[in-house]
Amino acid sequence: GELGTRTIFNLLGPLSNPAGVSRQMVGVFLPEWIMPVAEALKALGTEHAWVVHGDGYDEITTTGETQVAELAGGEIRTFALTPEAVGLKRHTKDELRGGDAAYNAKALRDMLGGAAGAYRDTVLM
Structure with missing residues (x-):
């Protein structure tokens, strides 16, 4: 069964992907993990990634603002995404x-x- 609590293992799974993907989207359960996970993906050589946290969810959501760190070209930029911004x-x-x-x-x-x-x-x- 599941532990019912979020642990560091929830973050390690996407970082240890055995498929060796170079492009991915990773959701994090707390906003303070966005940049550390983006930096880890950069250090692992990920080509392009979005690390997201939306309104308490580890995913993009329509319930509020989603915070995004985009890794592209070796650089990380952050922005917010809202449902209204995409119509x-x-x-x-x-x-x-x-x-x-x-x-x-x-x-x-x-x-x-x-x-x-x-x-x-x-x-x-």
Whole structure:
């Protein structure tokens, strides 16, 4: 089972990728890990990467601002990304909360069928 807490091992996994990828996106669970992870990717020779943290999530989100450190050409730049900046609506965490298997399956089918809403916007983001 899972420990239920976030540990350094959550950060080490993407850094120890055995596939030897040179381009990747890495989510971090706390914003203070964005730059250390970006620097580690640079030291490992990663060609192009985004290290992201969005509104408490280790991913890009539509619930608020996502902080990004982009590693490209050996340089790291930081910027913020919002749903509004890419033409999407901001959503609440409750709008993104799933349910039981039947609810989630219906939500996925609806989204794949073209239904607008929080799930679609999050996938597009």
